[in-house]
Amino acid sequence: MSLQTVPWIILFAPLVAATLILFFGKYSKPLSAGLAIATAALGCVLSWLIFLHPPAQEGLHFDWVNFALWQQAGIPAFHIPIGIVVDPLSRVMLLVVTTIATLVFTYSIGYMRTEEGYSRYFAGLTLFLFSMLGIVLADNFIMMFIFWELVGVSSYILIGHYYSKNSAADAGKQAFLVNRIGDFGFMIGILLLWVATGSIVFSEIVGKLTLPGGLASHLPFLTIACILVFCGTIGKSAQLPLHVWLPNSMEGPTPVSSLLHAATMVAAGVYMLARIFPILILAPGAREVIAWVGAITLFVAALMATQQNDIKRILAYSTISQLGYMVLGIGVAPTADVAMFHLFTHASFKCLLFLCAGSIIVAMHHEQDIWKMGALKNKMPLTFLCCFAGAVALSAVPGTSGYFSKDLIIEFSWANTTFHHGLFWLALATAALTAFYTARLFLVVFFGPPRDDHAKHCEESPKVMILPMAILACSAIACGWPVIQKHFFDLPEVVVAPPMFHIMTLVALALGLVGACLLYWNAEKDPISIPLFANRFYIDNFYTEIVKFAQDRVGVVFSWIDRWVIDLGVRISAKLAVGTGFTLRLLQVGNIQAYAFYFGAGVIILIYLLLR
């Protein structure tokens, strides 16, 4: 077996597993879980293998669609290959996806042990893994788009896992639809890049960009195309204004939130931008838009996070905010590695935080309101320790992974002097907010008085859940250390560092932490109430109204027009005919002969006309 087939095995093993689980999973719970974990672990081992021994770039590929045989010479033949690209970017992402997936799958055994739909759950997870790996390995836009939609559908299945709950069913639907809206722009962007370069393959597009008269010399066109492609990211990575689906996606089982809606799937949008970074770098206008969308998202989402009470929703808004940092990183940094570095560390600590939340939720008998928790540090010491590691990394306490990756992005938002420094101040202010909402969550859940009966009697989770959390806790602390990250990334130097930068970030961190401690130490209930933040700036309500309007007004009015204007003449004649009983007679079975007669007569008349 040559190394070139390894990525294909990584990609397709989960699809095989998903199919097997779909057909045979109902017969045995261990079989479903075993197949899923085995494929994820296999993928993980093989990903480390090709990370350490990269195969030659030219691998196998086959044509999903290819018109080369039939198109005229001279114009670029249309082909959509299914091909994979194994470069430093995809190798790191492979590691992230397969490693996190293995840990979360293992954790799921414990989390889902008493839940319904066990095999459906693992079938969904393996389908997701397949789709996500497809995005990572895709060497062209359409292949990426195909898997992009497939992660969407696996997310739909997994969010709607408890499909008998109305809220879960609605959340799945909303996630799918909001992503479709983003994909609308994404597809137009792909089409524009295609007509401009004649190709959809990343490497071919990049090769044609800087040719004389190529796309790079048509800057407005390139900028618009890049912004449209970025719409895909806005949907998938839940950036403003399409962020509304991600908090609602918390209706899914918590390991799903951890794997899909924190660590990997939502980061696919950032990965896509990293993949097309050589195109983006030629369109500074598009990058400015990207940077601002990221900066506004990270700030607004952090504000929303400060006033949520559901433990998973706090983390969901935090995820949106952190994704905003990555998007900002794509916008401001000179290489994509900066954003990818934050994706890498965020995958560890946010996945960890969700797994801790899952552990708490199971112990609390599915109570998710943090104001019903409290004093859990004694009842669940291991979860407490792991959560502590995640929380310090998320708050970017110096020495933890989040500190290295996030501060680098904040630094570059200053160092990139072509853009406004507002980006920097938003990012810095959000660092304080992040520390604030993280500390709020941590203090209310683990300290203070137990606020509910469940909180008094909860127990630590089983080892199969603690083990993945412990591994991730180590990673959350250490994976950003320069000695470790230099093996994964080639980070650029900051040329123009902001004055007193490290002091400023420390002050921001301290402000957030001290603020949270003053407000929430031993608090019985939330001492502050900001309806604007708690109600998420009323953006969700606004969308609900628009949808209602489209459905109840526009749709109904069009239906009415269709029925009473376009259809009127026929309706009247049909009514008349039925009234006179004509159809009744016409449609008697016995009258088939009459039909045959009319038809025959028609044919004879036609022939007569022809012969005349």
Added chain:
Amino acid sequence: MSPLLYTILIPVIAAILIAAGAPARRTAGFATFINLLWALSLFALYRTAPAGIDHYKFVHTWPVLPQFGLNFTLGADGLTLVMLLLATLVSVCAVWASPKVEKAERAFFISILMISAGVIGAFVSVDVFFFYAFHELALIPTFLLIGIWGSGDRQAAAWKATIYLALGSFVLLIGIIGLYLSIPVLNHRTFDMRALQDLAAHGGIEKKTWVYFLLLFGFGTLISLFPFHSWAPQAYSSAPAPAAMLHAGVLKKFGLYGLLRLVVPIFPETMQTYMNLLLVLLLCNIIYVGLITVAQKKLDWMLGYSSVMHMGYIFLGVAGAGMSILSYTGAAILMFAHGLSIAALFALTGQLRERTGTLEMSQLGGLARKLPVFGLLFGFATMAGLGLPGFANFAGEILVFFGAFGTAGVGNNYHALNNYQIATIIALWGVVISAVYMLRAYRNVFLGQPGVVTADGALDLSGSARLAITLLIIGLMIIGFYPQLFIHYLAPVWH
């Protein structure tokens, strides 16, 4: 003798046997299945079969009135074979997934077999006259099925469909005669599609605008092109499931097939001249009808409107078919894909109606728990319907979009958007709309809390119906995973 003749004869013979007393459902099921196997073997044999003077194979001609260029000619190229597969596969599934027939079972299955024979005959006829006549043959039993075995206000639905489709067919007939008469040289006059295309290519036809419009609106009415679409939702909601499957899935494609055979190759310039009109109409199909679909409250009406809406995408492919091989193959793949997916959805809906007695979405809910196989298969069909990658629908749509978008030239093209490209962008929004109504329907019927109608004691989908729908979904997935299989057949047909 052409092996294609058997594809018409098998259902006819089965119909005769049923009339003579053979068990109706079994005979029909067996005959349509044999026909599917026959079509599959022709599909497999096609590429190695000896070719004649053109790329048509399995050709045989029975002279009828040769002095007027009227012959009964059967023949197949790649496009024919794809349509033949569609017709035979949907026929099998229409019989297998048919709900219990309450009255006159024999006549019911004879009607279905006649639709099948008629539509297959239309596809394998190379001669325009028989192409048209076979379609008429298929239409009559469709009216009967709606009027006799239908549900709801079936008389009105049948009558409305009759008025509309008969009128459309009549316009089409005048168009075809007009086309025949616009060949100035008397002894060149012919009904043979191949000869017509040849004549058109060499200036042997006076291309009259009114003939183009007669053909466009004649075919357009049969396809439910806006504003001639209002017959379709009502007819499909009233029709028994097999009739809806065969009509929406296959018979409607007759019009599109006709456009690809007669209008696209013969009237390329006229089409260009009046392209904006066609684009506006097809966008009305997608956006206007799409929004109506969203407002539907009954599952069967929603599916009926959705099938009208999806014609818009295929029309977009037809509109670009003269200029782009991508549009041409995309339109053909989309015809196949839409036929299979709408057939699966109507089959499931028919079975559901039998169990719940209502298709009012507000009264249903949470059925996936009681009927898991139903839920799973409906989920697959829903995903196919909204164009998820992995199903043929996505492959077709993507080719149609690329085809239309690339009409102005590909590579170093930075011009302002042309009308095709604007139409493509608007049509892409339809992809969002179709996700809205498909997911909403699935959510309301299968997910969430149980509705008012709980379908207690209803049996899950099983037996032949389950097999039939699975077959349709497998067909969609094969082409979805590997569209190149069809492209090998379709691409050589272009020009």
